[in-house]
Amino acid sequence: MFFKPIINWMGRTFLNIFQWSNYTNIAHMTSQLVRFSNTIFIIHPSRSTANFSEVVTQFHLTENDLIRRAQYFGKLISFWLFVFGVVCLYALYLIIKGVWLGVLSTVILAIMILCQVFRYHFWLFQLKQRRLGCSFDEWFQAFLGKGK
Secondary structure, three states, X not given: OOHHHHHHHHHHHHOOXXXXXXXXXXXXXXXXXXHHHHHHOOOOOOOXXXXXXXXXXXXXXXXXXXXXXXXXXXXXXXXXHHHHHHHHHHHHHHXXXXXXXXXXXXXXXXHHHHHHHHHHHHHHHHHHHOOOOOOHHHHHHHHHOOOO
16 A cells, blocks of 8 residues: 555656657647648739739839849849859768768758749749749740740
Protein backbone atom coordinates (compact mmCIF):
# COMPACT_ATOMS: atom_id res chain seq x y z
CA MET A 1 0.00 0.00 0.00
CA PHE A 2 2.84 2.35 0.76
CA PHE A 3 4.44 1.78 -2.64
CA LYS A 4 1.32 2.31 -4.76
CA PRO A 5 1.18 6.16 -4.37
CA ILE A 6 4.91 6.38 -5.00
CA ILE A 7 4.63 4.27 -8.16
CA ASN A 8 1.67 6.37 -9.35
CA TRP A 9 3.59 9.58 -8.70
CA MET A 10 6.66 8.22 -10.51
CA GLY A 11 4.50 7.14 -13.45
CA ARG A 12 2.86 10.58 -13.74
CA THR A 13 6.15 12.41 -13.34
CA PHE A 14 8.66 10.34 -15.27
CA LEU A 15 6.51 8.64 -17.89
CA ASN A 16 4.49 11.61 -19.13
CA ILE A 17 5.67 11.50 -22.73
CA PHE A 18 3.17 14.13 -23.95
CA GLN A 19 4.59 16.66 -21.51
CA TRP A 20 8.17 15.72 -22.32
CA SER A 21 7.71 16.11 -26.04
CA ASN A 22 5.63 19.29 -25.65
CA TYR A 23 2.97 17.66 -27.79
CA THR A 24 0.33 20.37 -27.35
CA ASN A 25 2.69 23.13 -28.51
CA ILE A 26 3.87 21.11 -31.51
CA ALA A 27 0.26 20.32 -32.48
CA HIS A 28 -0.69 24.00 -32.18
CA MET A 29 2.29 25.14 -34.27
CA THR A 30 1.55 22.51 -36.90
CA SER A 31 -2.07 23.61 -37.22
CA GLN A 32 -0.94 27.25 -37.59
CA LEU A 33 1.57 26.25 -40.26
CA VAL A 34 -1.13 24.37 -42.18
CA ARG A 35 -3.47 27.37 -42.00
CA PHE A 36 -0.69 29.71 -43.15
CA SER A 37 0.28 27.49 -46.08
CA ASN A 38 -3.38 27.24 -47.14
CA THR A 39 -3.60 31.04 -47.35
CA ILE A 40 -0.39 31.24 -49.40
CA PHE A 41 -1.39 28.79 -52.11
CA ILE A 42 -4.92 30.08 -52.73
CA ILE A 43 -5.14 32.14 -55.93
CA HIS A 44 -7.08 35.31 -55.23
CA PRO A 45 -9.06 36.85 -58.11
CA SER A 46 -7.91 40.20 -59.40
CA ARG A 47 -9.81 43.17 -57.99
CA SER A 48 -8.66 45.59 -60.67
CA THR A 49 -10.24 45.67 -64.12
CA ALA A 50 -8.16 48.53 -65.56
CA ASN A 51 -6.52 48.02 -68.90
CA PHE A 52 -3.07 49.18 -69.97
CA SER A 53 -4.10 52.43 -71.67
CA GLU A 54 -6.16 53.52 -68.64
CA VAL A 55 -3.19 52.97 -66.33
CA VAL A 56 -0.86 54.86 -68.67
CA THR A 57 -3.17 57.86 -68.71
CA GLN A 58 -3.85 57.63 -64.96
CA PHE A 59 -0.13 57.80 -64.10
CA HIS A 60 0.67 60.30 -66.91
CA LEU A 61 3.22 58.00 -68.54
CA THR A 62 4.72 58.81 -71.91
CA GLU A 63 6.15 56.42 -74.48
CA ASN A 64 9.67 57.37 -73.33
CA ASP A 65 8.74 56.45 -69.75
CA LEU A 66 7.60 53.02 -70.91
CA ILE A 67 10.78 52.49 -72.93
CA ARG A 68 12.95 53.54 -69.99
CA ARG A 69 10.98 51.24 -67.68
CA ALA A 70 11.47 48.33 -70.11
CA GLN A 71 15.22 49.04 -70.24
CA TYR A 72 15.31 49.23 -66.44
CA PHE A 73 13.57 45.86 -66.13
CA GLY A 74 16.04 44.40 -68.65
CA LYS A 75 18.97 45.68 -66.58
CA LEU A 76 17.44 44.27 -63.39
CA ILE A 77 16.97 40.89 -65.07
CA SER A 78 20.61 40.93 -66.18
CA PHE A 79 21.78 41.89 -62.70
CA TRP A 80 19.78 39.16 -60.97
CA LEU A 81 20.95 36.57 -63.52
CA PHE A 82 24.55 37.59 -62.82
CA VAL A 83 23.96 37.25 -59.07
CA PHE A 84 22.32 33.87 -59.73
CA GLY A 85 25.40 32.74 -61.65
CA VAL A 86 27.71 33.82 -58.81
CA VAL A 87 25.53 32.02 -56.25
CA CYS A 88 25.51 28.86 -58.38
CA LEU A 89 29.32 28.95 -58.65
CA TYR A 90 29.52 29.35 -54.89
CA ALA A 91 27.13 26.42 -54.46
CA LEU A 92 29.37 24.35 -56.73
CA TYR A 93 32.36 25.32 -54.59
CA LEU A 94 30.46 24.26 -51.46
CA ILE A 95 29.55 20.95 -53.09
CA ILE A 96 33.22 20.31 -53.84
CA LYS A 97 34.13 21.16 -50.24
CA GLY A 98 31.29 18.99 -48.92
CA VAL A 99 29.54 21.67 -46.88
CA TRP A 100 26.02 20.37 -47.37
CA LEU A 101 24.22 22.77 -45.05
CA GLY A 102 25.82 25.65 -46.95
CA VAL A 103 24.74 24.07 -50.22
CA LEU A 104 21.17 23.87 -48.97
CA SER A 105 21.07 27.53 -47.94
CA THR A 106 22.74 28.57 -51.20
CA VAL A 107 20.20 26.64 -53.27
CA ILE A 108 17.38 28.33 -51.36
CA LEU A 109 19.00 31.70 -52.06
CA ALA A 110 19.30 30.80 -55.75
CA ILE A 111 15.59 29.93 -55.88
CA MET A 112 14.76 33.30 -54.31
CA ILE A 113 16.92 35.04 -56.92
CA LEU A 114 15.11 33.17 -59.71
CA CYS A 115 11.84 34.42 -58.24
CA GLN A 116 13.11 37.97 -58.66
CA VAL A 117 14.14 37.21 -62.25
CA PHE A 118 10.66 35.84 -62.96
CA ARG A 119 9.02 38.86 -61.38
CA TYR A 120 10.88 41.40 -63.49
CA HIS A 121 10.64 39.31 -66.65
CA PHE A 122 6.87 38.97 -66.17
CA TRP A 123 6.53 42.73 -65.72
CA LEU A 124 8.63 43.27 -68.84
CA PHE A 125 6.41 40.80 -70.71
CA GLN A 126 3.27 42.71 -69.70
CA LEU A 127 4.92 45.96 -70.71
CA LYS A 128 5.83 44.58 -74.14
CA GLN A 129 2.38 43.06 -74.59
CA ARG A 130 0.84 46.40 -73.58
CA ARG A 131 -1.80 44.79 -71.42
CA LEU A 132 -2.22 44.01 -67.75
CA GLY A 133 -3.41 40.76 -66.21
CA CYS A 134 -1.41 38.37 -68.37
CA SER A 135 -1.49 34.81 -67.12
CA PHE A 136 1.45 32.61 -66.23
CA ASP A 137 0.57 30.33 -69.15
CA GLU A 138 0.74 33.24 -71.61
CA TRP A 139 4.10 34.29 -70.22
CA PHE A 140 5.40 30.73 -70.34
CA GLN A 141 4.28 30.21 -73.93
CA ALA A 142 5.99 33.46 -74.94
CA PHE A 143 9.08 32.45 -72.96
CA LEU A 144 9.26 29.20 -74.92
CA GLY A 145 8.76 31.13 -78.16
CA LYS A 146 5.31 29.73 -78.91
CA GLY A 147 3.34 32.85 -78.10
CA LYS A 148 3.30 36.38 -79.48
